[in-house]
Amino acid sequence: MRIVVDGAARMARERSRAASEINATADEVRRRFVTPIAGQDMVYLRKEEEARRYLLADPEPATLADFPMLASEVGITAPTAFQLATIWLFMSGAWTRAAAAIEAARLSGIDRAHLAQSPSEIDQIVAETSATLLQIHATLFGRSRRNQHRAHDPRNF
Numbered sequence: 343m344r345i346v347v348d349g350a351a352r353m354a355r356e357r358s359r360a361a362s363e364i365n366a367t368a369d370e371v372r373r374r375f376v377t378p379i380a381g382q383d384m385v386y387l388r389k390e391e392e393a394r395r396y397l398l399a400d401p402e403p404a405t406l407a408d409f410p411m412l413a414s415e416v417g418i419t420a421p422t423a424f425q426l427a428t429i430w431l432f433m434s435g436a437w438t439r440a441a442a443a444i445e446a447a448r449l450s451g452i453d454r455a456h457l458a459q460s461p462s463e464i465d466q467i468v469a470e471t472s473a474t475l476l477q478i479h480a481t482l483f484g485r486s487r488r489n490q491h492r493a494h495d496p497r498n499f
Contacts, residue, residue: 353460353461357456364451367444367471371476371479373481375441389411392430393412393428394431395409402424412427439482443482446473447474450471454471
């Protein structure tokens with residue numbers, strides 16, 4: 343009886359380790375797309391909301407009084423509010439695609455690890471999932487982080 347319990351406890355630890363490793367890799371990949379500082383996700387959401395409101399306004403707003411995020415960044419990332427709002431929405435779409443791919447790989451890997459029957463099977467799943475996650479950035483952007491132009495860097499929207 344003790345051997346079965348010890349084996350089950352070991353598999354539970356291995357599955358937990360696998361989830362932790364997969365989550366750490368997913369976090370590493372997400373950080374390639376976003377600036378990893380406190381509150382930045384809220385800034386991105388506000389930028390997206392402002393960009394949508396600005397681009398949907400008809401006629402185009404004469405001032406940026408109702409668009410403080412756009413007003414604060416015009417002339418830095420793009421010369422006009424229209425161009426900046428367009429960049430922000432493009433980057434939001436890129437992030438959505440990246441986030442969906444990361445989340446699918448992460449959840450699938452953790453699910454597969456929880457169904458695995460041996461530590462070696464779990465190790466294989468972690469390796470495969472990590473490789474899939476690490477490939478996401480290259481697949482979506484086709485170049486290294488160092489070579490991205492600032493205005494097209496998803497961490498800057």
